[in-house]
Amino acid sequence: xxxxxxxxIQRLARSFATVVDSTGVKVAAIDNNQPTSSVTVLVKAxxxxxxxxxxxxxxKNFAFKSTKSRSAxxxxxxxxxYGGVLSTSLGREHLALTAEFLRQDAPFFVxxxxxxxxxxxxxxxxxxxxxTPISEGETEAAAHDPATRxxxxxxxxxxxxxxxxxxxxxxxxxxxxTDVQSYAASAFTKSNxxxxxxxxxxxxxxxxxxKAFANIATTSSTSPASKYHxxxxxxxxHGGPQTIFIGFGTTGAPTAEIATLAAHLSTTPAVKWSKGxxxxxxxxxxxxVQSIYLPYSDATLFGLLVQxxxxxxxxxxxxxxxxxxxxxxxxIKPEALKSAIAKAKFAAANAAESREGLVNTLGSKVxxxxxxxxxxxxxxxxxxxAAGFSKVTSALVGSKPTYVVVGxxxxxxxxxxxxx
Amino acid sequence: xxxxxxxxxxxxxxxxxxxxxxWVTPFAHWYANAAGWRKYGYKYDDLxxxxxxxxxxxxNRLTPAEKYDRAYRLKRACQQSVLHAPLPKEAWxxxxxxxxxxxxxxxxxxxxxxxxxxxxxxxxxxK
Numbered sequence: 152x153x154x155x156x157x158x159x160i161q162r163l164a165r166s167f168a169t170v171v172d173s174t175g176v177k178v179a180a181i182d183n184n185q186p187t188s189s190v191t192v193l194v195k196a197x198x199x200x201x202x203x204x205x206x207x208x209x210x211k212n213f214a215f216k217s218t219k220s221r222s223a224x225x226x227x228x229x230x231x232x233y234g235g236v237l238s239t240s241l242g243r244e245h246l247a248l249t250a251e252f253l254r255q256d257a258p259f260f261v262x263x264x265x266x267x268x269x270x271x272x273x274x275x276x277x278x279x280x281x282x283t284p285i286s287e288g289e290t291e292a293a294a295h296d297p298a299t300r301x302x303x304x305x306x307x308x309x310x311x312x313x314x315x316x317x318x319x320x321x322x323x324x325x326x327x328x329t330d331v332q333s334y335a336a337s338a339f340t341k342s343n344x345x346x347x348x349x350x351x352x353x354x355x356x357x358x359x360x361x362k363a364f365a366n367i368a369t370t371s372s373t374s375p376a377s378k379y380h381x382x383x384x385x386x387x388x389h390g391g392p393q394t395i396f397i398g399f400g401t402t403g404a405p406t407a408e409i410a411t412l413a414a415h416l417s418t419t420p421a422v423k424w425s426k427g428x429x430x431x432x433x434x435x436x437x438x439x440v441q442s443i444y445l446p447y448s449d450a451t452l453f454g455l456l457v458q459x460x461x462x463x464x465x466x467x468x469x470x471x472x473x474x475x476x477x478x479x480x481x482x483i484k485p486e487a488l489k490s491a492i493a494k495a496k497f498a499a500a501n502a503a504e505s506r507e508g509l510v511n512t513l514g515s516k517v518x519x520x521x522x523x524x525x526x527x528x529x530x531x532x533x534x535x536x537a538a539g540f541s542k543v544t545s546a547l548v549g550s551k552p553t554y555v556v557v558g559x560x561x562x563x564x565x566x567x568x569x570x571x
Numbered sequence: 572x573x574x575x576x577x578x579x580x581x582x583x584x585x586x587x588x589x590x591x592x593x594w595v596t597p598f599a600h601w602y603a604n605a606a607g608w609r610k611y612g613y614k615y616d617d618l619x620x621x622x623x624x625x626x627x628x629x630x631n632r633l634t635p636a637e638k639y640d641r642a643y644r645l646k647r648a649c650q651q652s653v654l655h656a657p658l659p660k661e662a663w664x665x666x667x668x669x670x671x672x673x674x675x676x677x678x679x680x681x682x683x684x685x686x687x688x689x690x691x692x693x694x695x696x697x698k
């Protein structure tokens with residue numbers, strides 16, 4: 152059964168070709184004969200590259216506003232007529248502009264996406280009337296979510312600049328439409344753009360993209376290589392669960408061993424209504440521990456996010472989380488490693504089933520020009536062995552921890568109290 | 572409003588004809604000075620009727636500096652009106668400074684409203 156599934160995935164992966172087409176934009180398409188198509192324009196314009204705090208977020212919210220070919224209203228109304236869905240998402244490295252639509256409407260939706268890249272107007276009144284309120288709303292919502300706050304703080308103390316920059320605009324920002332425009336001008340270049348299509352023919356997508364991107368610049372954005380620092384921070388949070396993030400980071404390309412460790416410590420049970428057999432299954436009621444694995448192109452942040460209704464519960468859960476993490480890094484039973492590898496493989500393969508997950512999984516691979524398929528992800532997980540696992544994890548756990556507390560800062564434990 | 576917030580105008584027609592604009596322009600300049608708004612420090616666009624939706628939206632699109640200057644001109648002119656006297660001659664609005672700072676924004680707003688109306692009343696036909 153598992154073998155059959157793996158073969159299926161490989162077939163899917165093989166149909167995923169990467170080309171550098173004649174205009175220099177990377178295009179990859181996969182067609183499984185599904186009734187709808189989606190096209191994602193992935194731009195290296197995440198918060199990592201932003202020159203000013205919040206510019207990347209503002210650029211994301213500027214998507215699908217007026218361009219030379221159609222107004223913001225026209226974009227929305229025409230997309231509604233075709234029955235498509237337009238969406239954007241911002242990561243620390245990439246900005247993704249996605250359109251999902253019925254197969255025959257590809258020319259229109261590719262034009263909507265590409266016209267934003269090539270001829271967005273970035274008008275001041277749209278910035279003030281539409282973009283700023285959304286950016287402010289996102290900042291506000293993020294400030295009320297302790298998990299998001301903890302992860303934002305963890306990134307900023309773990310990586311400081313670059314990856315440490317927030318995905319959200321500061322609460323009181325002094326951005327203007329011209330800041331966004333100049334950031335867009337520097338980011339929207341051929342070598343920064345990759346186009347990923349699902350349910351669309353590679354040749355069709357290439358020809359549509361080739362035409363649209365014929366005249367854009369070819370420079371590339373760079374950001375200094377990430378450096379891991381680590382540290383501790385404690386912030387007061389009102390409402391929401393007591394949150395502790397215990398993280399460790401490494402630099403360099405993400406390794407399969409850390410993904411395996413994340414799967415090993417993941418508390419998601421395989422069977423409904425059970426507690427699972429994870430080493431963290433015995434945490435007290437009302438608490439939760441999530442393993443967080445965030446791979447980036449040149450760094451990885453791994454961590455355990457502990458949440459609880461009470462600070463005492465959070466402390467207890469965090470203690471057992473740290474113990475489990477240390478135990479796993481010292482030695483892991485062969486059968487536990489085997490099931491962790493299987494879990495990690497399933498998570499990776501399952502993520503690639505959804506469109507969003509596929510873009511996340513393959514986006515960075517398309518940029519680096521390497522084999523844009525799931526095969527490489529799965530085979531790297533296959534080659535994880537006990538010796539390599541304990542080497543990588545003990546090095547990871549030996550690094551300086553990134554420790555973030557959001558909630559009752561006076562009652563929640565300090566890093567040294569947990570034995571970090 | 573038949574002619575929109577900017578009112579009816581023959582200016583495009585006059586400007587499109589070279590001989591006509593040659594005859595009309597001196598008269599237009601004389602009229603702009605004679606009408607007296609420049610004596611009170613106004614720009615022509617300060618006189619635009621602002622009690623309607625499109626112009627209110629256009630006013631929101633001015634830069635902070637433009638908003639401040641407009642408020643200053645309106646207050647100064649009110650004060651002169653109380654005094655029943657125009658400004659001293661050196662404070663009059665110069666012809667070259669009397670530019671249409673608001674009209675482009677009003678036009679933009681009207682264009683958007685027309686587009687919205689077009690989309691609201693369109694008929695979709697199957698090809």
